[in-house]
Amino acid sequence: MDVTQIRLIVSDFPVVYRFYRDVIGLKPQFETENGPYVAFKPDLGSTLALHSRAELATIIPDLKPGDGDNTLVALRVDDVDEYLAELTSRGASCTDPVVLDGRIKVSYLRDPEGHLLEIQQWLATRTGAAVPPAS
Template identity: 60%
Template sequence: MHLTQIRLLVSDFDGCVSFYRDVIGLTPQVGEPRPPYVAFKPELGSALALHDRADLAAALGTVLRPPGERGGDAAMVSLRVDDLASFLVELRRRGASILGEPIEYDGRIRCAYLRDPQGNLIEIQQWLATRSGASVPPAS
């Protein structure tokens, strides 16, 4: 089995494309993303895709459940960078609002959190150490 992508079902397609491209800094697989679908494929890791919720609802009918209450997190996008502090400065410069101060977990990982225009939770990680004790590989 191979995980091909994480796909977010969004109602604000253009706003989310702009956020992941212009604020987060991911590159779309196509030059000019258009609804109903776009994938962002970084050099390392899996793809993140956006799919217009109305398009998928038209295709699936009642199989697609309506979105829950806003604020009820059911998914999180995790992205890894080499230098969290520098990346957070850049995110703020691009207009992102960071949710609190970075949190360090077990001396192994430092994370900060923000939301995209759809309210999806995003975790930005910096690995401080690997579980095995091997050198931390570069994120980019």
């Protein structure tokens, strides 16, 4: 089995699409500001995709809206502070970074529909091995 992507179901596709492309800085595999689907493939790791709630509701009639707190998308960067400066310059509002377990520095923000994102920087691995670059 292979986990091919994490997909967020969104109501306002153009707004959320522009957030991930323009604020977060992910590159879409193809341009489609009006959806109904797009995938963003980062330099490393899993694909993050957006799918129009309206289109999925035609296939899944009992599709229910979520509150954004049932999932968390973690994005790893080489330098949290540097990336947060970029995000805030693009209009994002992020929590102050904190260090957890002495191994990971994190900050949190929400996309325009309330999905929770974690921006993380690995400071040390569990095994003590060198931390690989995020990009």
